[in-house]
Amino acid sequence: MSQPGMTIDNVLDSIQHPTDVAKLDADQLRQLADELRERIIGTVSQNGGHLAPSLGVVELTLALLSVFNPDKDKFVWDVGHQAYAWKLLTGRRDEFSTLRQYQGISGFPKMAESPYDHFGVGHSSTSISAAAGMAMARDLAGDDNDVIAIIGDGSMTAGLAFEGLNQAGHQGRRLLVILNDNEMSISKNVGALSLFLSRNLSSRWVRRMKRDVETWLKSVPGIGEEMLNYAKRSEHSLKSFFTPGMLFEAFRFNYVGPVDGHDVRNLAKVMQMARALDEPVLLHVLTKKGKGYEPAESNPTYFHGVGRFELETGAACKFVDSDSLPSYTEVFGSTLCSLAEKDERVIAITAAMPEGTGVGEFSRRFPDRFVDVGICEQHAVTFAAGLAAQGFRPVVAIYSTFLQRSYDQIVHDVCLQKLPVTFCLDRGGLVGEDGPTHHGAFDLSYLRHIPNLTIIAPKDEAELQQAMKTALAGEGPVAIRYPRGIGVGACLSADPGVLEHGRGELLKKGADVAVIAVGSRVHPALAVAEEIERSTGKAVSVFNARFVKPLDAEQLVALARSHDSLLLLEENTTTGGFSSGVLELLADHDCLAGVHVRRLGLPDDFVTHGTQKQLRKLTGIDRAAIRRTLLEMLGLQE
Known part of the structure; x- marks a missing residue:
């Protein structure tokens, strides 16, 4: 490593170990910050990813490595959206071009990926609780390492963060919590706490x-x-x-700040002071989301999580196959607005993601009937229950994987009381490059056994419209689950009809084998069945179950009794999922004797990151796998 004060052509490439950062002088640190931003922007422009959050904490990352020892101290990055500079400086520089790609490095801190990722993350607000646990483990083991949690102001709005603060303050152990305050979560922060933090x-x-x-x-x-x-x-x-210190000192934290988060040297001095205190410390750091890349600074919400884009302008790269088709999210958003025009009881609720969940337009058209609760999924559900109890029809728009956080509220506050809350689960199934923390792999399993809850998994965007109309016309709780990405091009309706409750549809009738599919796997199954019939003469039945709960017992039993072979398809884990429900129903009706059953779905495992196409092939639920399985069931070869 060169001595301080010496010129280095490329500082980033000279970093052979994370502790080398502490040897750099002020000029070298500034150069390194520029190089980190250049590498992050270049890679994300090709791979997509969380650009604005990571650009905002470059200097903070450098200050951390200037003060603390990553071989000894423990760092917990909340959510992990902001950890790209950390990855570049902790041994993954040469692999960074594979960020978020199949078999490449993860877009989030991952313990199995690096010894410097001290805790795996992906959902928000977990850092303080995890760090408090690490601090207690340190003290019990008689060690003397530092423990640092880095949490954003958006994540600080969640109840879990305050539960962690409460416990850490009560125990009084040496712990540093760094509050990265950029006045943004994914979309603009909401709530009294964000206003309080802004007063500095x-x-x-x-x-x-x-x-x-x-x-x-x-x-x-x-x-x-x-x-x-x-x-x-x-x-x-x-x-x-004068400052937000009152809040954190109430939790028995020593509050320090606010401090400029882009001044490495001053940050390092403050961190040195904080680590000398043998008690919980909260360091309040002010940063700019997207710093160093003008398009991201101007539009941090868009560049929070972005697909491929043009470096020079920041404009999104267009894909020919998706230019003309709306996404499921867009169809949901436009349909919700249309239904709200006709029903003033409709209220839209989101948890810090109005644009991501498709309710942005609703918020602009119906501001009095729109609520962004912040990163508080549990509160969102019970808040919706309160509205429903008073005659309104709340629609809770949350990604499938994030709704997991509010399981008890769904059971206790909504379904037990049979309240008409509609849950719209975007990103049901495989989401792609964000990986296992974001795949909606378990929703059918964790929802299917709850009494009073209707579950609909539409086969396409037109059926999504009908499902929404059906849910708002009913008198009880409904969950609607749909995938990430574009639809199949189904014809949309200005006035969608209502689905018959618990009734599926037979899309194709055949005598040789029956395919029972749900959601995103229906159209691939239908296409494969038609191909096989054309090429082999074998007739395949295709049934769109549509309702995961209640299942269409009449038609499913009839299919089992009229076919020797059944293929069950879903984009959810087969453990307790849709196919499990079908097998339970058929067993209860004594329909499985002599019937050959195969199931295709997601494995009993956490699926890695990659494109949706790659992952559907990996997990054996793509068209090729469906065709191969059907031919085997028919006793035929490719």
């Missing part, structure tokens, strides 16, 4: 005022020193009045 003073002003007051008090003859000591004892009251 420049640290320079605060320090200057404190210094001037101390000098004046010392100059008072006779009583100056006594007055100064009294002022220092009361310092926390003044600090609390």
